[in-house]
Amino acid sequence: MANGFELKATARDRVGKGAARALRREGLIPAVIYGDKKPALPITIPVKETTIALHKGGFLTHIATIEVDGEKHRVIAKDYQLDPVRDELVHVDFLRVGKDATLTVEVPVHFLNEETCPGLKKGGVLNIVRHTVEMTVPATAIPESIDFDLSTVNLGDSIHISATTLPAGCKPTITDRDFTVATIAAPAGLKSEGEAEEGEEA
Structure with missing residues:
Protein backbone atom coordinates (compact mmCIF):
# COMPACT_ATOMS: atom_id res chain seq x y z
CA MET A 1 0.00 0.00 0.00
CA ALA A 2 1.35 3.42 -0.95
CA ASN A 3 1.63 6.13 1.63
CA GLY A 4 -1.31 8.49 1.65
CA PHE A 5 -1.29 12.25 1.66
CA GLU A 6 -0.91 14.62 4.61
CA LEU A 7 -2.89 17.79 5.19
CA LYS A 8 -2.88 20.53 7.79
CA ALA A 9 -6.36 21.55 8.89
CA THR A 10 -8.08 23.87 11.30
CA ALA A 11 -11.15 23.12 13.40
CA ARG A 12 -14.20 24.88 11.94
CA ASP A 13 -16.89 26.51 14.03
CA ARG A 14 -18.87 28.22 11.26
CA VAL A 15 -21.23 26.16 9.13
CA GLY A 16 -23.62 26.94 6.30
CA LYS A 17 -23.35 28.08 2.68
CA GLY A 18 -22.24 31.60 3.51
CA ALA A 19 -19.38 30.34 5.66
CA ALA A 20 -18.37 27.84 2.95
CA ARG A 21 -18.23 30.61 0.33
CA ALA A 22 -16.09 32.73 2.65
CA LEU A 23 -13.70 29.81 3.17
CA ARG A 24 -13.34 29.22 -0.58
CA ARG A 25 -12.36 32.86 -1.07
CA GLU A 26 -9.50 32.15 1.36
CA GLY A 27 -8.38 29.04 -0.57
CA LEU A 28 -9.98 26.67 1.94
CA ILE A 29 -12.87 24.20 1.81
CA PRO A 30 -15.02 22.66 4.55
CA ALA A 31 -14.57 19.02 5.51
CA VAL A 32 -15.52 16.72 8.36
CA ILE A 33 -13.80 13.88 10.23
CA TYR A 34 -16.18 11.30 11.72
CA GLY A 35 -16.36 7.71 12.96
CA ASP A 36 -14.40 5.52 15.40
CA LYS A 37 -17.08 6.21 18.07
CA LYS A 38 -15.96 9.83 18.45
CA PRO A 39 -17.82 13.09 17.79
CA ALA A 40 -17.73 14.52 14.28
CA LEU A 41 -15.03 17.16 13.86
CA PRO A 42 -15.77 19.91 11.30
CA ILE A 43 -12.53 21.22 9.77
CA THR A 44 -11.20 23.41 6.99
CA ILE A 45 -8.56 22.11 4.58
CA PRO A 46 -6.50 23.82 1.85
CA VAL A 47 -8.20 23.40 -1.52
CA LYS A 48 -4.91 23.42 -3.52
CA GLU A 49 -3.17 20.57 -1.64
CA THR A 50 -6.38 18.55 -1.39
CA THR A 51 -7.03 18.87 -5.14
CA ILE A 52 -3.46 17.70 -5.86
CA ALA A 53 -4.05 14.63 -3.62
CA LEU A 54 -7.34 13.92 -5.43
CA HIS A 55 -5.76 13.97 -8.90
CA LYS A 56 -2.77 11.84 -7.88
CA GLY A 57 -5.08 8.82 -7.68
CA GLY A 58 -5.99 6.56 -4.77
CA PHE A 59 -7.78 9.40 -2.96
CA LEU A 60 -10.46 7.03 -1.65
CA THR A 61 -8.12 4.09 -0.97
CA HIS A 62 -5.08 5.62 0.75
CA ILE A 63 -4.82 6.25 4.47
CA ALA A 64 -4.15 9.95 5.05
CA THR A 65 -2.91 11.96 8.01
CA ILE A 66 -4.68 15.18 8.86
CA GLU A 67 -3.17 17.43 11.49
CA VAL A 68 -5.84 19.53 13.20
CA ASP A 69 -4.44 22.24 15.45
CA GLY A 70 -1.44 20.10 16.34
CA GLU A 71 -3.28 16.75 16.74
CA LYS A 72 -2.81 14.08 14.04
CA HIS A 73 -5.73 11.97 12.80
CA ARG A 74 -5.46 8.81 10.64
CA VAL A 75 -8.30 8.96 8.15
CA ILE A 76 -9.51 7.75 4.78
CA ALA A 77 -11.56 9.91 2.42
CA LYS A 78 -15.02 8.36 2.08
CA ASP A 79 -16.72 10.93 -0.13
CA TYR A 80 -16.17 14.27 -1.79
CA GLN A 81 -18.32 16.80 -3.61
CA LEU A 82 -17.41 18.80 -6.70
CA ASP A 83 -18.98 22.03 -7.87
CA PRO A 84 -21.26 20.95 -10.77
CA VAL A 85 -20.29 23.96 -12.88
CA ARG A 86 -16.62 24.63 -12.08
CA ASP A 87 -15.72 20.99 -11.25
CA GLU A 88 -13.82 22.17 -8.16
CA LEU A 89 -13.70 20.46 -4.77
CA VAL A 90 -16.25 21.92 -2.36
CA HIS A 91 -16.39 19.39 0.52
CA VAL A 92 -14.71 16.18 1.74
CA ASP A 93 -15.86 13.55 4.27
CA PHE A 94 -13.07 11.72 6.12
CA LEU A 95 -13.53 8.55 8.18
CA ARG A 96 -11.29 8.02 11.22
CA VAL A 97 -9.24 4.83 10.94
CA GLY A 98 -8.80 2.94 14.21
CA LYS A 99 -5.81 0.73 14.99
CA ASP A 100 -7.35 -2.61 13.95
CA ALA A 101 -10.03 -1.27 11.62
CA THR A 102 -11.24 -2.95 8.44
CA LEU A 103 -12.59 -0.85 5.61
CA THR A 104 -14.80 -1.35 2.58
CA VAL A 105 -13.13 0.20 -0.46
CA GLU A 106 -13.26 0.01 -4.25
CA VAL A 107 -9.94 -1.48 -5.41
CA PRO A 108 -8.89 -0.90 -9.06
CA VAL A 109 -8.50 -3.91 -11.36
CA HIS A 110 -5.33 -4.25 -13.50
CA PHE A 111 -4.64 -6.71 -16.31
CA LEU A 112 -1.12 -8.05 -16.91
CA ASN A 113 0.52 -9.58 -20.02
CA GLU A 114 -1.98 -8.26 -22.56
CA GLU A 115 0.76 -8.45 -25.22
CA THR A 116 1.07 -12.23 -24.80
CA CYS A 117 -2.62 -13.01 -24.28
CA PRO A 118 -3.64 -15.75 -26.82
CA GLY A 119 -7.19 -14.41 -27.12
CA VAL A 153 -6.60 -16.49 -21.51
CA ASN A 154 -8.17 -17.40 -24.86
CA LEU A 155 -11.02 -16.22 -27.08
CA GLY A 156 -14.38 -16.61 -25.37
CA ASP A 157 -12.86 -17.05 -21.90
CA SER A 158 -14.29 -15.31 -18.83
CA ILE A 159 -11.97 -14.06 -16.09
CA HIS A 160 -13.47 -14.56 -12.64
CA ILE A 161 -12.39 -13.17 -9.28
CA SER A 162 -10.99 -16.62 -8.41
CA ALA A 163 -8.39 -16.19 -11.19
CA THR A 164 -6.22 -14.05 -8.91
CA THR A 165 -4.68 -14.49 -5.47
CA LEU A 166 -6.05 -11.85 -3.14
CA PRO A 167 -3.78 -10.26 -0.51
CA ALA A 168 -4.02 -11.63 3.04
CA GLY A 169 -7.05 -10.36 4.93
CA CYS A 170 -8.73 -8.98 1.80
CA LYS A 171 -12.03 -10.37 0.52
CA PRO A 172 -14.69 -9.20 -1.93
CA THR A 173 -17.98 -7.99 -0.48
CA ILE A 174 -19.72 -10.31 -2.99
CA THR A 175 -19.22 -13.76 -1.47
CA ASP A 176 -22.07 -15.83 -2.92
CA ARG A 177 -20.60 -16.36 -6.41
CA ASP A 178 -17.38 -16.41 -8.42
CA PHE A 179 -18.23 -13.22 -10.31
CA THR A 180 -16.86 -12.19 -13.71
CA VAL A 181 -14.33 -9.36 -13.89
CA ALA A 182 -13.66 -9.43 -17.66
CA THR A 183 -14.06 -11.51 -20.81
CA ILE A 184 -12.11 -11.94 -24.04
CA ALA A 185 -14.79 -11.36 -26.67
CA ALA A 186 -14.48 -12.43 -30.30
CA PRO A 187 -14.16 -9.52 -32.76
CA ALA A 188 -17.38 -8.49 -34.52
CA GLY A 189 -16.23 -9.74 -37.96
CA LEU A 190 -15.32 -13.18 -36.62
CA LYS A 191 -18.60 -13.41 -34.77
CA SER A 192 -20.72 -12.57 -37.85
CA GLU A 193 -18.80 -15.10 -40.01
CA GLY A 194 -19.46 -17.81 -37.43
CA GLU A 195 -23.12 -16.90 -37.27
CA ALA A 196 -23.32 -17.03 -41.10
CA GLU A 197 -21.80 -20.53 -41.15
CA GLU A 198 -24.29 -21.68 -38.52
CA GLY A 199 -27.11 -20.24 -40.66
CA GLU A 200 -25.90 -22.13 -43.78
CA GLU A 201 -25.71 -25.41 -41.82
CA ALA A 202 -29.26 -24.87 -40.59
Whole structure:
Protein backbone atom coordinates (compact mmCIF):
# COMPACT_ATOMS: atom_id res chain seq x y z
CA MET A 1 0.00 0.00 0.00
CA ALA A 2 1.35 3.42 -0.95
CA ASN A 3 1.63 6.13 1.63
CA GLY A 4 -1.31 8.49 1.65
CA PHE A 5 -1.29 12.25 1.66
CA GLU A 6 -0.91 14.62 4.61
CA LEU A 7 -2.89 17.79 5.19
CA LYS A 8 -2.88 20.53 7.79
CA ALA A 9 -6.36 21.55 8.89
CA THR A 10 -8.08 23.87 11.30
CA ALA A 11 -11.15 23.12 13.40
CA ARG A 12 -14.20 24.88 11.94
CA ASP A 13 -16.89 26.51 14.03
CA ARG A 14 -18.87 28.22 11.26
CA VAL A 15 -21.23 26.16 9.13
CA GLY A 16 -23.62 26.94 6.30
CA LYS A 17 -23.35 28.08 2.68
CA GLY A 18 -22.24 31.60 3.51
CA ALA A 19 -19.38 30.34 5.66
CA ALA A 20 -18.37 27.84 2.95
CA ARG A 21 -18.23 30.61 0.33
CA ALA A 22 -16.09 32.73 2.65
CA LEU A 23 -13.70 29.81 3.17
CA ARG A 24 -13.34 29.22 -0.58
CA ARG A 25 -12.36 32.86 -1.07
CA GLU A 26 -9.50 32.15 1.36
CA GLY A 27 -8.38 29.04 -0.57
CA LEU A 28 -9.98 26.67 1.94
CA ILE A 29 -12.87 24.20 1.81
CA PRO A 30 -15.02 22.66 4.55
CA ALA A 31 -14.57 19.02 5.51
CA VAL A 32 -15.52 16.72 8.36
CA ILE A 33 -13.80 13.88 10.23
CA TYR A 34 -16.18 11.30 11.72
CA GLY A 35 -16.36 7.71 12.96
CA ASP A 36 -14.40 5.52 15.40
CA LYS A 37 -17.08 6.21 18.07
CA LYS A 38 -15.96 9.83 18.45
CA PRO A 39 -17.82 13.09 17.79
CA ALA A 40 -17.73 14.52 14.28
CA LEU A 41 -15.03 17.16 13.86
CA PRO A 42 -15.77 19.91 11.30
CA ILE A 43 -12.53 21.22 9.77
CA THR A 44 -11.20 23.41 6.99
CA ILE A 45 -8.56 22.11 4.58
CA PRO A 46 -6.50 23.82 1.85
CA VAL A 47 -8.20 23.40 -1.52
CA LYS A 48 -4.91 23.42 -3.52
CA GLU A 49 -3.17 20.57 -1.64
CA THR A 50 -6.38 18.55 -1.39
CA THR A 51 -7.03 18.87 -5.14
CA ILE A 52 -3.46 17.70 -5.86
CA ALA A 53 -4.05 14.63 -3.62
CA LEU A 54 -7.34 13.92 -5.43
CA HIS A 55 -5.76 13.97 -8.90
CA LYS A 56 -2.77 11.84 -7.88
CA GLY A 57 -5.08 8.82 -7.68
CA GLY A 58 -5.99 6.56 -4.77
CA PHE A 59 -7.78 9.40 -2.96
CA LEU A 60 -10.46 7.03 -1.65
CA THR A 61 -8.12 4.09 -0.97
CA HIS A 62 -5.08 5.62 0.75
CA ILE A 63 -4.82 6.25 4.47
CA ALA A 64 -4.15 9.95 5.05
CA THR A 65 -2.91 11.96 8.01
CA ILE A 66 -4.68 15.18 8.86
CA GLU A 67 -3.17 17.43 11.49
CA VAL A 68 -5.84 19.53 13.20
CA ASP A 69 -4.44 22.24 15.45
CA GLY A 70 -1.44 20.10 16.34
CA GLU A 71 -3.28 16.75 16.74
CA LYS A 72 -2.81 14.08 14.04
CA HIS A 73 -5.73 11.97 12.80
CA ARG A 74 -5.46 8.81 10.64
CA VAL A 75 -8.30 8.96 8.15
CA ILE A 76 -9.51 7.75 4.78
CA ALA A 77 -11.56 9.91 2.42
CA LYS A 78 -15.02 8.36 2.08
CA ASP A 79 -16.72 10.93 -0.13
CA TYR A 80 -16.17 14.27 -1.79
CA GLN A 81 -18.32 16.80 -3.61
CA LEU A 82 -17.41 18.80 -6.70
CA ASP A 83 -18.98 22.03 -7.87
CA PRO A 84 -21.26 20.95 -10.77
CA VAL A 85 -20.29 23.96 -12.88
CA ARG A 86 -16.62 24.63 -12.08
CA ASP A 87 -15.72 20.99 -11.25
CA GLU A 88 -13.82 22.17 -8.16
CA LEU A 89 -13.70 20.46 -4.77
CA VAL A 90 -16.25 21.92 -2.36
CA HIS A 91 -16.39 19.39 0.52
CA VAL A 92 -14.71 16.18 1.74
CA ASP A 93 -15.86 13.55 4.27
CA PHE A 94 -13.07 11.72 6.12
CA LEU A 95 -13.53 8.55 8.18
CA ARG A 96 -11.29 8.02 11.22
CA VAL A 97 -9.24 4.83 10.94
CA GLY A 98 -8.80 2.94 14.21
CA LYS A 99 -5.81 0.73 14.99
CA ASP A 100 -7.35 -2.61 13.95
CA ALA A 101 -10.03 -1.27 11.62
CA THR A 102 -11.24 -2.95 8.44
CA LEU A 103 -12.59 -0.85 5.61
CA THR A 104 -14.80 -1.35 2.58
CA VAL A 105 -13.13 0.20 -0.46
CA GLU A 106 -13.26 0.01 -4.25
CA VAL A 107 -9.94 -1.48 -5.41
CA PRO A 108 -8.89 -0.90 -9.06
CA VAL A 109 -8.50 -3.91 -11.36
CA HIS A 110 -5.33 -4.25 -13.50
CA PHE A 111 -4.64 -6.71 -16.31
CA LEU A 112 -1.12 -8.05 -16.91
CA ASN A 113 0.52 -9.58 -20.02
CA GLU A 114 -1.98 -8.26 -22.56
CA GLU A 115 0.76 -8.45 -25.22
CA THR A 116 1.07 -12.23 -24.80
CA CYS A 117 -2.62 -13.01 -24.28
CA PRO A 118 -3.64 -15.75 -26.82
CA GLY A 119 -7.19 -14.41 -27.12
CA LEU A 120 -6.06 -10.85 -27.82
CA LYS A 121 -3.42 -12.03 -30.32
CA LYS A 122 -6.22 -13.73 -32.27
CA GLY A 123 -8.02 -10.39 -32.54
CA GLY A 124 -10.19 -10.71 -29.46
CA VAL A 125 -11.26 -7.72 -27.39
CA LEU A 126 -10.77 -7.34 -23.62
CA ASN A 127 -14.25 -6.58 -22.32
CA ILE A 128 -13.86 -5.23 -18.76
CA VAL A 129 -16.98 -5.97 -16.70
CA ARG A 130 -15.62 -4.44 -13.46
CA HIS A 131 -13.00 -1.69 -13.39
CA THR A 132 -13.00 -1.88 -9.58
CA VAL A 133 -13.98 -4.54 -7.04
CA GLU A 134 -15.55 -3.61 -3.71
CA MET A 135 -13.51 -5.31 -0.99
CA THR A 136 -13.25 -5.54 2.77
CA VAL A 137 -9.60 -4.94 3.66
CA PRO A 138 -7.40 -4.23 6.71
CA ALA A 139 -6.96 -0.47 7.08
CA THR A 140 -3.19 -0.97 7.31
CA ALA A 141 -2.96 -3.08 4.12
CA ILE A 142 -5.20 -1.66 1.42
CA PRO A 143 -4.06 -3.14 -1.91
CA GLU A 144 -3.14 -0.71 -4.69
CA SER A 145 -4.83 -2.97 -7.25
CA ILE A 146 -6.10 -6.48 -7.97
CA ASP A 147 -4.02 -8.00 -10.79
CA PHE A 148 -5.16 -10.57 -13.35
CA ASP A 149 -2.70 -12.44 -15.59
CA LEU A 150 -3.93 -12.72 -19.21
CA SER A 151 -1.03 -14.85 -20.51
CA THR A 152 -3.17 -18.01 -20.82
CA VAL A 153 -6.60 -16.49 -21.51
CA ASN A 154 -8.17 -17.40 -24.86
CA LEU A 155 -11.02 -16.22 -27.08
CA GLY A 156 -14.38 -16.61 -25.37
CA ASP A 157 -12.86 -17.05 -21.90
CA SER A 158 -14.29 -15.31 -18.83
CA ILE A 159 -11.97 -14.06 -16.09
CA HIS A 160 -13.47 -14.56 -12.64
CA ILE A 161 -12.39 -13.17 -9.28
CA SER A 162 -10.99 -16.62 -8.41
CA ALA A 163 -8.39 -16.19 -11.19
CA THR A 164 -6.22 -14.05 -8.91
CA THR A 165 -4.68 -14.49 -5.47
CA LEU A 166 -6.05 -11.85 -3.14
CA PRO A 167 -3.78 -10.26 -0.51
CA ALA A 168 -4.02 -11.63 3.04
CA GLY A 169 -7.05 -10.36 4.93
CA CYS A 170 -8.73 -8.98 1.80
CA LYS A 171 -12.03 -10.37 0.52
CA PRO A 172 -14.69 -9.20 -1.93
CA THR A 173 -17.98 -7.99 -0.48
CA ILE A 174 -19.72 -10.31 -2.99
CA THR A 175 -19.22 -13.76 -1.47
CA ASP A 176 -22.07 -15.83 -2.92
CA ARG A 177 -20.60 -16.36 -6.41
CA ASP A 178 -17.38 -16.41 -8.42
CA PHE A 179 -18.23 -13.22 -10.31
CA THR A 180 -16.86 -12.19 -13.71
CA VAL A 181 -14.33 -9.36 -13.89
CA ALA A 182 -13.66 -9.43 -17.66
CA THR A 183 -14.06 -11.51 -20.81
CA ILE A 184 -12.11 -11.94 -24.04
CA ALA A 185 -14.79 -11.36 -26.67
CA ALA A 186 -14.48 -12.43 -30.30
CA PRO A 187 -14.16 -9.52 -32.76
CA ALA A 188 -17.38 -8.49 -34.52
CA GLY A 189 -16.23 -9.74 -37.96
CA LEU A 190 -15.32 -13.18 -36.62
CA LYS A 191 -18.60 -13.41 -34.77
CA SER A 192 -20.72 -12.57 -37.85
CA GLU A 193 -18.80 -15.10 -40.01
CA GLY A 194 -19.46 -17.81 -37.43
CA GLU A 195 -23.12 -16.90 -37.27
CA ALA A 196 -23.32 -17.03 -41.10
CA GLU A 197 -21.80 -20.53 -41.15
CA GLU A 198 -24.29 -21.68 -38.52
CA GLY A 199 -27.11 -20.24 -40.66
CA GLU A 200 -25.90 -22.13 -43.78
CA GLU A 201 -25.71 -25.41 -41.82
CA ALA A 202 -29.26 -24.87 -40.59
